[in-house]
Amino acid sequence: MCGIVGILNIGGQSVRLSEIERMRDSLAHRGPNAAGAVCDKGRVGLGHRRLAIFDLSDAGVQPMISPDSYHIIIFNGEIYNWPEIRKFLKNRKWSSRTDTETILHAYKERGIECLRLFNGMFAFAVWDKCKKRLILVRDRIGIKPLYYGMHKGRLYFGSETKAFFAAGFPKIPDYEAIYDFVRRGLIDHDNKTFFKGIVSLEAAHYLIIDADGSQSNRCYWDLAKIVLGSSEISMRDAIQEYKKLLKDSIRLCMRSDVPVGLFFKRRSGFFHPCLRYR
16 A cells, blocks of 8 residues: 645645655555655645555656656556556556556546546546646545545645644544444444544545636446446356456456465455465
């Protein structure tokens, strides 16, 4: 896992690099391999802690800036099908073997529609200098966390809420959310956190924040619609399709430039021998 953090100045104080570095380093446990931070003229600051999976060289260090300097990305997660995606993109001058660079060029070429290409778990932010907008994105089922909140004309975001407080975001408990967890065992049932003013970006959503402060929060994938729109198949065909998808999923997940391990819970049911066999 990596850690991403950032601040967008909409009408408050200019963003300082030292703030981003404090936010970033509060998440040092998420990425021991490298740390980076950038500020764009006080308008936006982005920070990253890296846990390297692909291309262990410095070519994979983030924040990653496009060759024309118009786009900057910070990314947490893994895009399993990044080699296949590269075959569909016009860019042929790759400077790294990373899924991060693949996302960056996919966005430059296809805009927000690039999300349809990604098979994986991810949370990332793109600063688009051309359109003067920040885009926050979370994967389809919310495996990777991403939180955001507004305070005094600035939008803060990060992989964990603790990063916000490193930059002076007020730490005010949300007792209603805490009660739901302590008394009812509810957590992640909505986008609330234990702190007022900080919410999680919902799974399968992207948030666009423009320079004037206008926001657009949209869903880009809906499983219910996919299921309702699918045709019925026989049990036999369903089993064969399941085997095919499982095999392909394992193949993609085994891609790595570091050693790969497989962990199981003691009571993991049929998935344990099934995955080992595959």
